[in-house]
Amino acid sequence: MxxxxxxxxxxxxxxxxxxxxxxxxxxxxxxxxxxxxxxxxxxxxxxxxxxxxxxxxxxxxxxxxxxxxxxxxxxxxxxxxxxxxxxxxxxxxxxxxxxxDKERRILHSKLHSAGHLIDDTLVSLGLDLIPVKGFHFPQGAYVEYKGTLPLEIREQTRKDLEKTVNERIQQGFAVKTMLVPPDQLHQYCRYIPDYLPKDKPTRVVFVYGEHGAPCGGTHVKNIKEIGYVEISKIKTKSGNTRISYRIKNQ
Ligand SMILES: [Zn+2]
Structure with a gap:
């Protein structure tokens, strides 16, 4: 071939x-x-x-x-x-x-949209960490950031994050995607990874509000479809913060 x-x-x-x-x-x-x-x-x-x-x-x-x-x-x-x-x-x-396999795809879309929603919500809680990785697998899903959270605020952050994420899900938001030229990415995205192409548009996904993130994944039509997101753990290691999550009754 x-x-x-x-x-x-x-x-x-x-x-x-x-x-x-x-x-x-x-x-x-x-x-x-x-x-x-x-x-x-x-x-x-x-x-x-x-x-x-x-x-x-x-x-x-x-x-x-x-x-x-x-x-x-x-x-x-x-x-x-x-x-x-x-x-x-x-x-x-x-x-x-x-x-x-439809059920498998739907679950992946829910988990992926939930990852982006956690990311958006974290910023609105005033925790502006630098995103480094999203892992949206059914077993052990997490979003990871550069930067640490002091131990004394971690449990409260976990609770606040879970509460706000689920309020937003209940409220609902129609997920949208947009192709954005390289010179306009800064208007829509908080962080622009180095690996994005400089010569063609990047697909940006918006799961809540006006800020999006570069993404090539699949998503739910409306975040209402996600159901309930449980923030299971916030862990800091080697200067990074990992927020683990799962979808209840996934
Ligand atoms: Zn994504």
């Missing part, structure tokens, strides 16, 4: 997080080992693992095969769907139907 000749994959999940099935054309595939193949499509609804969000899983079907997708990765503009043939044989230049 010569991926240099393959066009960049159109990322349908960026336009609509609620597209659980769609269609595509299979452009290329490669056998990785006895059971595993990598499949490349012209467009995809599968969110690759990355940016703190776990991989989507699901099925790619055609008239001549059934392919189960276990892991999705993004590299240099191309999405690789790794998985196993359940039935038939893979062919290029065929129309395929795509189906992702």
């Amino acid at each position: 010569n991926s240099e000749k393959i066009p960049h994959t159109k990322l349908l999940y960026l336009e609509n997080s609620y597209l659980f099935s769609s269609h595509a054309t299979l452009l290329a595939f490669e056998k990785m080992d006895d059971d595993t193949y990598a499949v490349i499509l012209d467009q995809t609804i599968f969110h690759p693992q990355g940016g703190g969000q776990p991989t989507d899983t699901g099925v790619i079907n055609s008239e001549s095969f059934t392919f189960k997708v276990n892991m999705v990765r993004f590299k240099e503009g191309i999405v690789y769907h790794f998985g196993n043939l359940v039935d038939g044989n893979l062919h290029t230049d065929v129309k395929v139907s795509l189906t992702i």
Whole structure:
């Protein structure tokens, strides 16, 4: 498989997080080992693992095969769907139907939106730490910051954060995304990571209010859908502060 000749994959999940099935054309595939193949499509609804969000899983079907997708990765503009043939044989230049595991995607969207909401709420509580990482996996989700919180305010911060985050969820906010050119990012984002492209717009997601964050993940339509967020722990280590959270009844 010569991926240099393959066009960049159109990322349908960026336009609509609620597209659980769609269609595509299979452009290329490669056998990785006895059971595993990598499949490349012209467009995809599968969110690759990355940016703190776990991989989507699901099925790619055609008239001549059934392919189960276990892991999705993004590299240099191309999405690789790794998985196993359940039935038939893979062919290029065929129309395929795509189906992702809906419940899994919805949970990932809730966790990811909750991570951004915690981040926004932390700032409005007057704690302007520098974000370094978001990890929005069902087991052990957290947002992490550069900077420390004194031990004596940590428990009160945890309570205040949980209270305000859930008040905002009850109140609701329609999540929006916007493509922002590099020279305008500072108007919308509090922090602009160094790795963002300097020559093209960045997708910015807004989960509450007028400040957004650069993000390539999937999100709920309205933060009301998240349910109840429990802030389980605030921990400071090696100069960083980690805020762990989970969604109740996830
Ligand atoms: Zn994000």
